[in-house]
Amino acid sequence: MxxxxxxxxxxxxxxxxxxxxxxxxxxxxxxxxxDTDSNATTxxxxxxxxxxxxxxxxxxxxxxxxxxxxxxxxxxxxxxxxxxxxxxxxNGATGATGPTGPTGSTGNAGSNGLSALVRVQVEPAGSHCAQGGSAVQAGLDSNSNGVLDNSEVTSTSYVCSGPTGATGPTGSTGSTGSAGYDSLLLLTAEPAGANCTYGGQRAESGLDTNRNGVLDITEVTRTSFLCSAAPADTQWVNVTGGSVQAVSNTGYLANASTPVTITLPANPAIGDWIKVTGVGTGSWTVAQNAGQRISTRALPGGSNLSWTDKGLPQSWSAVAMSSDGTRQVAAAASGNLYVSTDGGASWILRRTGAPWTGVATSADGLKLAACANGGAIHLSTDGGISWTTDGSSRAWAAIASSADGNRLVAAAYLDGVYTSSDGGLNWTQHESGRAFRTVSSSADGRVLVAGTNGAELYVSNDFGATWTARASAQYWWGLASSADGTRLYATVDTGNIWTSTDFGVTWDRRDYARTWRGITTSQDGRFVVATTDSGLIYQSTDFGKTFDSSADVGAWTGVASSSDGQILLAGKFGADLYSGTRRAYTTLGVSGFLSGGRDDAIQLQYVGGGTFVPISFVSANLVFTVN
Incomplete structure (x- = not known):
């Protein structure tokens, strides 16, 4: 060794x-x-x-x-x-590589699938080909006789002759023309891949322009594919009641009027899968063994939020967090600003004495910017331990930051919107005199949005150099942006949620009119969470198309999200802070499960570490039940 x-x-x-x-x-x-020797020498x-x-x-x-x-x-x-x-x-250099071990034994041969057959026959003029042509029929050789019988045809495509042109005026008799071009069809095997998942036939057609009787590659004008059906790799088990232990690479039909339970394979290999389809009127449940879980983030009903009361009652006005949710900051209108470095588990008072209206953070949570009504903008580069101010005194209403914390945008009521490219050391005023109340920024600080109290939204796509009025006049309250600025979200006091998918050029109303307050989104814009005053928190998992209620009733104000949308922070005015977590998996172990109903179907694949992920599903009942 x-x-x-x-x-x-x-x-x-x-x-x-x-x-x-x-x-x-x-x-x-x-x-x-x-030591000191006898001669007094130390x-x-x-x-x-x-x-x-x-x-x-x-x-x-x-x-x-x-x-x-x-x-x-x-x-x-x-x-x-x-x-x-x-x-x-x-250390010495690594020794030479040892000899290669012996080759393992050959595995068992798999069973043969059915052959895909193709036949071409003349298609008379009719509904399929107005001028006639060829019918290309394909299917599986179910009886293995090497002939595509009529009962085996599963797909037909047509190669049609071109239509006859309109009759032109009679011209002078010309010289005898050369013969026309023949139409050729070439069928070749298509390997399994992007065009045909399980292989099949490639059908290429075109005119024989060089009259050599062969369809050359330069003569191909149309290509279609006659694909083989999926191989008979799924053995289906009809479950008529009770519970069964699933076997890898097997499908299960939940065919009962009472609930059916199918437990995941106990010792799956990476890549193994199971399928479950609800056939009967009873529900079905996929149960788990110890150490197993199912990823639910992609499933309807699999990304619900749960909220935990963290205490610390204040008149909360604004919250923010780092991209991973570890560092969080919460500001209160009563003058206190708190910072957490453990995901909201504990909080430290870091700043006092200002009626805070807005707070923002860089992606790493170290660069903080907080603004106060009638005061200055406060800046920190060490996560809130030490602070400086910009020396201003304005009616600051809101502030937002780029991911690196260098580019800031802030709204001053009846004053304008201000931008900084050096972390808040210097500021430039834009659109002076407008009643700006809220702002948002893309991760790079290029796409900025500022909302007014009773007028339009103002959008900039050049780091704040120029601004364009968008949407209609509303009492805008909150704004949120995806990381790239493509998807934008805005709330209206006693109005709707508005969304944009084109960098703020056009806007659409969403959800119902409520007393909307703060709004936040994940970096991709998929997960959206919005608060209401004297109401609930609402969340969307489909890019703001639909919203469901979450949390309890309260005077909710600001809300912030981690970049993946899995961690949330929200505050109530005159009450507590609340930490939100989004479900991404079932509960680990035997207590976790996934359930569906009739016509619901799912295929789960094992990816290692005890985790199964859905690779396909049908949700006929809109949502799956997750625990």
Missing amino acids: PGLSRLRLQGSLVAMATALLTACGGGGDTSSGS TFATLVRVAAEPAGTQCPLAGVRVDSGKDIDSNGVLADTEVTATQYVC
């Missing part, structure tokens, strides 16, 4: 180096301190420090660094200032 030999040699070298260095001063005594103990040496100039393949020196301060620890000699014990 070359690796073991190298380790033993390395250990021996370190021991030898240590012994030699120790022998150079202080004798064999390893204790700290100094000698200091020699210390040795051994540490790992990363790969680099001293040791190309890494190794061990051995520092030594006299314990001048007699504290028993070799300080950096006491090191007088350094040696390196370096």
Whole structure:
């Protein structure tokens, strides 16, 4: 074992180096301190420090660094200032690769599938081909007789002759013309792939322009595919009641009037799958073994939110969080600003004395910007530990940040919208005098939106250099942007939620009129969460097309989301902070399950680590039940 030999040699070298260095001063005594001989001469103990040496100039393949020196301060620890000699014990190069092991035995041959057959016959003029042509028929050779019988035809396509042109005026008799071109058809095998999942036939047609009787590649004008059906790889088990233990790569028909339970395969290999289809009137449930779970993020009903009361009652006005949700910040109109570095589990008071109206954070949660009505913009670059201000005094209403925290946009009521490209050190005013109340920013700070109180939305696609009025006059309250700025969301006080999918050029109304307040979205714009005053929280998992209620009734204000939409933070005015988590999996282990009903179907594939993911599903009952 070359690796073991190298380790033993390395250990021996370190021991030898240590012994030699120790022998150079202080004798064999390893204790700290100094000795005084009979002549009143003080000698200091020699210390040795051994540490790992990363790969680099001293040791190309890494190794061990051995520092030594006299314990001048007699504290028993070799300080950096006491090191007088350094040696390196370096790892040797990797040994040659061993011989290749023997080839494993050949696996069992799979069963033969049905052959795909094709036949071409003349198609008379009619509904399929006005001028006649050829009918190309295909299907599986169910009786294995090598002939495509009429009962085996499953698809037919047509290669039609062109229509007859309109009769032109009679011209002078010309010379005898050359013969016309023949129409040719070429059938070749199509391997399994993007065109035919399970293989099949490629049908190419065109005119024989060089009259060689062969359809050359340059003569092909049309290509179609006659694809084979899926191989008979699914063995279906009819479950008429009770529960069954599933076997990998098997389908199950839940065919009962009472609930049916199918438990996931106990020892699946990566890539194994099961299928479940609801046939009977009873429901079906996919149960789990210990250590198993099912990914539900892509399933209807699989991404529901749950909210936890975190306490800390304040008059919360604004919240924000880092892209991963670890660092969170919450500001209150009463003057307190709190920061959490553990995903909202605990909170530290970091700033007081300002009636906060807005707060923003960079993606890493270290650069914070907070604004106050009638005050300044407060800035921090260390996660809220220390702060500076920009020295302004305006009716600041809201603030937003780019992902890197360098580009900021802030709204000042009846003053204008302000932008900064240097983290808030300098600001430029735009659209002065308007009653701006809310702002949003894309991750790069290019796409900006500012909402007014009673007028239009203003959109910029050039980092705030120019602004264009969009949508109609509304009492805009909150704004949110996807990372790239393509998808934008806006709330209206006692109005609707509005959405845009073209960088704010056009806007559509969504959901019902409510007393909407804050709104937030995931970086891709799929997950949207909006709050209401004296109402519920509402969430969308389909890019704002539909919304479902969430959380309890309250005077909700601001809301913030992690970039993946899985972690949320919301505040109530005069009440507590609430932490939201979005379901992404079933509960781990035997208590977790996924349920459906009649006409619902799902295929789950094992991807390792105890996790199954849905690779296809049919949700006839709109949602699946997840636990």
